[in-house]
Amino acid sequence: MKGFAAAFSIFALYLAWHAAHDxxxxxxxxxxxxAALAQGASEVGAAGASAASTPxxxxxxxxxxxxxxxxxxxxxxxxxxxGPSGGSGQEAAAVASTDDxxxxxxxxxxxxxxxxxxxxxxxxxxxxxxxxxxxxxTPFGTLYTPNITPDPETGIGRWTDADFxxxxxxxxxKGGEHLYPAFPYAExxxxxxxxxxxxxxxxxxxxxxxxxxxxxDLSFPFNQRWLMFFWNLFNFHEGRFVPDPKxxxxxxxxxxxxxxxxxxxxxxxxxxxxQGLKSSDRFSGAxxxxxxxxxITPDRAGGIGNWSxxxxxxxxxxxxVPGRANAAGPMADVVADSTQYLTPEDLRSIAAYLHSVRPxxxxxxxxxxxxxxxxxxxxxxxxxRVTSVDGAQLFVANCASCHNWTGQGIGASSPLAYPSLIxxxxxxxxxxxxxxxxxxxxxxxxxxxADVMMPAFGNELDDDQIxxxxxxVTKHFGNPKATVTAxxxxxxxxRQQ
Ligand code: HEC
Ligand code: HEC
Ligand code: HEC
Numbered sequence: 001m002k003g004f005a006a007a008f009s010i011f012a013l014y015l016a017w018h019a020a021h022d023x024x025x026x027x028x029x030x031x032x033x034x035a036a037l038a039q040g041a042s043e044v045g046a047a048g049a050s051a052a053s054t055p056x057x058x059x060x061x062x063x064x065x066x067x068x069x070x071x072x073x074x075x076x077x078x079x080x081x082x083g084p085s086g087g088s089g090q091e092a093a094a095v096a097s098t099d100d101x102x103x104x105x106x107x108x109x110x111x112x113x114x115x116x117x118x119x120x121x122x123x124x125x126x127x128x129x130x131x132x133x134x135x136x137x138t139p140f141g142t143l144y145t146p147n148i149t150p151d152p153e154t155g156i157g158r159w160t161d162a163d164f165x166x167x168x169x170x171x172x173x174k175g176g177e178h179l180y181p182a183f184p185y186a187e188x189x190x191x192x193x194x195x196x197x198x199x200x201x202x203x204x205x206x207x208x209x210x211x212x213x214x215x216x217d218l219s220f221p222f223n224q225r226w227l228m229f230f231w232n233l234f235n236f237h238e239g240r241f242v243p244d245p246k247x248x249x250x251x252x253x254x255x256x257x258x259x260x261x262x263x264x265x266x267x268x269x270x271x272x273x274x275q276g277l278k279s280s281d282r283f284s285g286a287x288x289x290x291x292x293x294x295x296i297t298p299d300r301a302g303g304i305g306n307w308s309x310x311x312x313x314x315x316x317x318x319x320x321v322p323g324r325a326n327a328a329g330p331m332a333d334v335v336a337d338s339t340q341y342l343t344p345e346d347l348r349s350i351a352a353y354l355h356s357v358r359p360x361x362x363x364x365x366x367x368x369x370x371x372x373x374x375x376x377x378x379x380x381x382x383x384x385r386v387t388s389v390d391g392a393q394l395f396v397a398n399c400a401s402c403h404n405w406t407g408q409g410i411g412a413s414s415p416l417a418y419p420s421l422i423x424x425x426x427x428x429x430x431x432x433x434x435x436x437x438x439x440x441x442x443x444x445x446x447x448x449x450a451d452v453m454m455p456a457f458g459n460e461l462d463d464d465q466i467x468x469x470x471x472x473v474t475k476h477f478g479n480p481k482a483t484v485t486a487x488x489x490x491x492x493x494x495r496q497q
Contacts, residue, residue, distance in 0.1 A: 102201065109202025112195050115346070116188070116261040117338035118203075121145050124213070130206055131155070133213035136182050137289075137496045139275075141218035143182050151208035164200045165193060170238055171228070178228035181235070186277065190241040190260035235276025247356075254353025257346060262338065267293035267330060284360035290495030291329040292433050294425065295362050298355050302362035305355075306369070312351035313344060318449050322413035324369040325425040328438050332445040332452075340447045364430055371428035372421065372477035374406035389464050391472025398457060398469065407477040416450050427478030432470045435482075436489050439466050441497065463489040 113119070122145050124133035131154075132145040150157040156164065159174055166172045171185035179185060188196075221227060241260055243252040258264050267288045269277045283303075285295035297303040304312070311321045316339035319327035327335045339347065377392035378400070386393040396405050402418035403409050411417030421427045426434045442456035457466065463486040470489070474482040 105198050105201045106205050107202075109198035109200070111341070112191075112261060113199050113202050114338055114341040115257060116191075116199065116263070117334065118148065118199070120333055120337045121183075122148050128209050128211055130203070131209040131211040131213075133211065135214075135496075138182060138218075138222075140222035141216070143180060143216050143218065144213040145183075146213060147209065147211055148203060149206050149209045150204050151210050154210050154212045155208060156203070157208060161197055161200055165196055168196045168199075169193075169240075171232065171236065178225045178232070180225075180228065181231065181275070184263040184266050186236050187260055187263040187265065189236070189238050190256070192240055195261070231274060231276065235272075235274060248352075250349045250352050251356060253346065254349035254351070257342075258350055258353050262350070264296070268296050281360055283354070283357055284362060287433075288330050289497055290433065290492050291331075291437050292429065292431070293330070294368070294429065295360060296354060297357055297360045299359035299361050301364040301367055302360060305359060306367050309348060309351040309355065312354060313347040316340070316342070316347050316350065317344070318447060319445050319452065320417075320419070322417065322419065323423045326419055326443065326452075327445060328426070328443045328454075329434065329441065332443060336446050340449075362430075366428075366479075368425040368428040368430075368479070369423050371479050372407065372423060374408055374422065375476040376406065377476075378405040389468045391468040391475075394461075394465055394469045395472050398461070399473075402454070407473070416452070421473060421477040424478070427473055430479060430482055432474055432482045432484040432488075433492060435470045435473060435478075436466055436484055436492050439469060440489070440493055458493065463487070463493065 119129060121134055121136070122130045122132050124135070124145070125131075130147070130149045131151075132147040134145045136143045136145065147155040149155040152158050156174075159167075163174045167174070167179060167183075168185060168188045168191065170189065171179045171181065171183065173179050216223070241256045244255070247255075265277055265282060268283050268286060269279075270281050270284060270286045272278050283295065283297045286293050295303040298305040300306050307315075307321075307324065311324060315321045315325060315327065316335060318340065319332055319335040339350075342350075375392075378396055381393055381396060403421050404418075407421040409418050409420035426438060429435070438454070439461070440456060440458040443452060443454040445452040461469070466489045467484050467486045470484050474480060
């Protein structure tokens with residue numbers, strides 16, 4: 001017990017010291033994690049958190065709801081689901097189909113669950129949606145997402161609405177234990193009670209799936225959940241979104257979505273050494289599973305200041321803005337699972353808000369999407385015998401069938417086009433990480449508009465060849481300062497996707 005207390009105080013001092021010095025962290029490039037008491041010892045967590053165990057039910061009633069699809073939900077309908085929901089999911093589903101108010105609530109909850117992209121993390125196997133089990137790699141080990149279907153044994157069927165609110169708004173689990181911030185409660189805390197309960201009402205209508213995800217595999221001390229108490233102290237500010245009366249309803253709606261439900265900052269804001277979000281550099285870019293989630297502040301060179309509102313709406317709605325950007329990797333999933341379902345009004349609100357955040361320069365002199373010119377190496381290559389690894393030859397052999405040997409793409413701006421690599425944000429980025437990742441993993445994006453597919457070359461091409469192609473592509477079609485080595489590609493290849 002003494003050793004325990006000593007370890008505890010040392011860790012607390014360490015955190016406090018770092019917080020005081022606010023040291024520049026080595027770029028933390030994983031989902032946040034923190035700590036946790038080994039399953040079964042959650043009472044210790046409860047001791048630290050007892051003060052927080054009464055749910056704070058205050059909600060900002062005046063949050064603008066913009067153009068949510070089913071409009072305002074009546075108070076009566078919301079109240080209808082506020083009772084204890086210890087029963088089965090079927091009961092809730094039955095209610096949903098007989099009560100018009102509840103049906104509206106469920107529809108609204110479905111929309112909000114999409115905006116919050118719950119399915120992305122809580123689905124490991126598409127045949128078991130929301131049943132969890134997705135491994136989330138962190139610097140401290142692997143977390144597996146829980147089952148959030150209404151199954152009473154393995155899911156959250158026995159959770160009351162108050163339990164659910166407490167998890168979403170305070171990051172506290174049913175047994176009073178601290179949840180890890182890989183669950184984005186640091187953002188979800190801003191969601192109003194009404195919206196959280198709508199999400200709950202929707203989850204209650206899902207088919208209950210009996211499935212127990214694997215146990216977390218975290219190293220000591222990160223398997224001590226109670227340590228999250230300290231993480232929260234420095235990195236978590238509980239509280240609902242407070243609208244800014246000086247801003248338009250549209251701006252407030254955008255802020256509510258971006259800072260809350262849509263949790264864009266989980267990927268686009270850099271982290272401090274504790275894996276908390278660095279609030280001084282919001283939206284200025286970070287690394288996610290080996291991919292650069294770019295700077296999306298309105299700086300003209302470093303960010304997306306040269307994008308129009310319509311460009312942002314189109315990007316989030318379809319994943320492609322010809323002549324600027326295509327969504328690959330984790331962003332392709334965000335578009336496919338979440339933002340493509342948002343109404344144009346909500347997407348415009350997001351654009352309006354993003355255009356208003358503090359611009360962060362980041363050392364660039366030219367926007368990512370303003371580089372490159374067509375190549376004509378194919379002429380030089382005709383009739384020559386290539387014996388070594390040659391970027392131009394590899395490009396013509398592997399990429400030109402779709403992107404054209406000039407790099408200008410095929411099919412112009414139609415939804416199924418093979419995009420131009422000239423004026424493309426990945427090719428013009430200051431480093432080639434995403435380009436190498438696109439070559440390794442391809443592009444796979446299924447939206448209402450199109451099924452977009454670029455093959456993955458990870459199995460066909462070795463690290464030398466991928467580096468040679470990437471360097472050829474950035475030299476001609478993109479930012480020539482962005483170069484990669486075969487070693488870099490090898491490291492990116494190791495990243496868990
Ligand atoms: C970025 C990934 C991610 C997203 C997005 C996400 N979750 Fe989770 N969620 C997690 C992880 C990881 C945990 C487990 C945390 C832990 O073990 O402490 C979790 C835990 C939970 C829990 C607690 C379950 C339990 O058994 O303790 C609930 C409830 C929950 N999530 C609901 C949601 C809802 C609703 C949404 C969408 C609005 C959502 N989550 C979106 C990663 C995510
Ligand atoms: C799971 C991580 C993740 C989340 C969450 C996320 N993004 Fe992204 N985002 C990325 C990555 C990675 C890229 C780079 C994509 C690529 O290389 O094609 C990106 C690219 C973008 C771009 C294009 C930038 C450019 O210059 O090409 C925009 C705009 C953007 N994200 C906006 C958003 C908004 C708005 C949200 C919240 C609704 C969001 N993102 C949420 C990871 C994420
Ligand atoms: C079979 C056709 C095909 C081949 C071959 C192909 N691509 Fe692609 N490429 C695509 C498609 C489709 C997209 C995605 C378009 C979209 O997002 O709408 C794409 C997107 C890209 C992007 C933009 C990614 C982003 O996030 O902005 C880059 C860069 C790229 N390809 C490079 C390459 C390179 C380098 C090669 C050769 C190693 C190659 N492609 C081979 C079809 C192809």
